[in-house]
Structures are given as structure tokens and as C-alpha cells.
Amino acid sequence: MRILDKKAFEDFIxxxxxxxNSRNNAIFRGKEKDAYGIWKCALPRxxxxxxxxxxxxxxxxxxxxxxCGTSLGIIARDSDVFVLSGRASFTNKVINPEWAELDASIDGFRLAHFLNVDKVIF
Structure with missing residues (x-):
């Protein structure tokens, strides 16, 4: 068995x-992607x-x-790539992309405030 380095493990996760996520979209929303489509989504991330x-x-x-609505996701990590906190939410209201990103940004600021950190990069 090969032990993955940190970067390879992050890519794997x-x-x-x-x-x-693609499985959930297929089951709950009827939106299927082929393996190549899933890989194209994963690689840039x-x-x-x-x-x-x-x-x-x-x-x-x-x-x-x-x-169907809007989903928001927020995650906070430190320099060791340790996940400090995260949040995901869904609302049935449909809004334009700029307002959705603004809502996510506000949630990100709230999370940083909750974590009581001095130095934050968004």
C-alpha cells in the first residue's frame, strides 16, 4: 500500500x-454527469x-x-490545511449570481468573526 503525500490526499478527497455531490445530484435532482464530466469538475478544484x-x-x-434555489458553501482552513469550520446551506429562493456570492461572503465574514481570528484571507 502506498502512502499518499499531502497534496495527493487533498486531490483524492x-x-x-x-x-x-454528483451522485446526490443524480439521485435527488435527476441530473447525471458522466465520468469525464465529474473529472473535469474535480480537476480545477x-x-x-x-x-x-x-x-x-x-x-x-x-x-x-x-x-430550484441557491446553495452556499463556506470553509475555513489554516496554513496546515486543517479545516477549522465550514457551513453549507440551501434556500428555495432563486437569486442572481452576484447576490448569491454576496450572501456567501457575508456568511464567510460571520464565520471568521465566530472563529475570532485576526488574520483572514478570503
Whole structure:
């Protein structure tokens, strides 16, 4: 058995999350993706995140909209890539992308305030 380095493990976990999310979309929303479509979604997520400097917390946000509603996701990690906290929410209201990102940003600020951290990157 091969032990994965930290980056490979992060890529693996990100890919598992994409697969799990795609499975839920197929079961609960009737939206299926083929394996290549899932891989295309997973690859950019694995390759683009950069960890924050020592002593800084990084808060990432995301918002997704469709005809059923809006989903928000927030996650806070430290320089060791340790997940400090996270949150996901869904609302039935459909809003434009800019307002959804603003809602996610506000939730990100609230999370940083709740964690009582001095140095935060968004």
C-alpha cells in the first residue's frame, strides 16, 4: 500500500467530494454527469487552491444557483490545511449570481468573526 503525500490526499478527497455531490445530484435532482464530466469538475478544484501563510486563516466561499434555489458553501482552513469550520446551506429562493456570492461572503465574514481570528484571507 502506498502512502499518499499531502497534496495527493487533498486531490483524492476533493475528487471524492465531487463524486458524492454528483451522485446526490443524480439521485435527488435527476441530473447525471458522466465520468469525464465529474473529472473535469474535480480537476480545477484540486489544482487551484493555495494554502494561506503561517498564522493566517483562509475562508473560501461558493454559491450555486439553479431553478430550484441557491446553495452556499463556506470553509475555513489554516496554513496546515486543517479545516477549522465550514457551513453549507440551501434556500428555495432563486437569486442572481452576484447576490448569491454576496450572501456567501457575508456568511464567510460571520464565520471568521465566530472563529475570532485576526488574520483572514478570503
Amino acid at each position: 476533493s475528487t471524492l467530494w465531487i463524486i458524492w 484540486c489544482c487551484r487552491w493555495e494554502k494561506p501563510p503561517k498564522g493566517v486563516i483562509k475562508v473560501n466561499i461558493d454559491a450555486v444557483m439553479n431553478s
